[in-house]
Amino acid sequence: MDAIVNVRLTTAEKDRLKEDADLAGMSVSELVRRRYFGRPIVAHADIAMIRELRRLGGLLKHLYLSSNGEHAQETLATLHALKEAIETISRDHQKG
Secondary structure, eight states: OOOOOOOOOOHHHHHHHHHHHHHHTSOHHHHHHHHHTTOOOOOHHHHHHHHHHHHHHHHHHHHHHHTTTTTHHHHHHHHHHHHHHHHHHHHHHHHO
């Protein structure tokens, strides 16, 4: 990168940008570039949440298989809810 843009902000605005950048695991400059040019920003917290939801889905599937399908309706409903939550988090970040 070979150009610099200076922007005047309030302290609160600067703090918010820094907080958002920290959550996304990137510099303030990268965050601003991604937002301005419409590139996706995925917060580390959301990536961790998706990973955890997938892990829970895997555990639920294992429990279902090891119990010979006991509580099949409840298991299926829970798996669908996990899938929907993952898709919602992913979709929200594509809007970015």
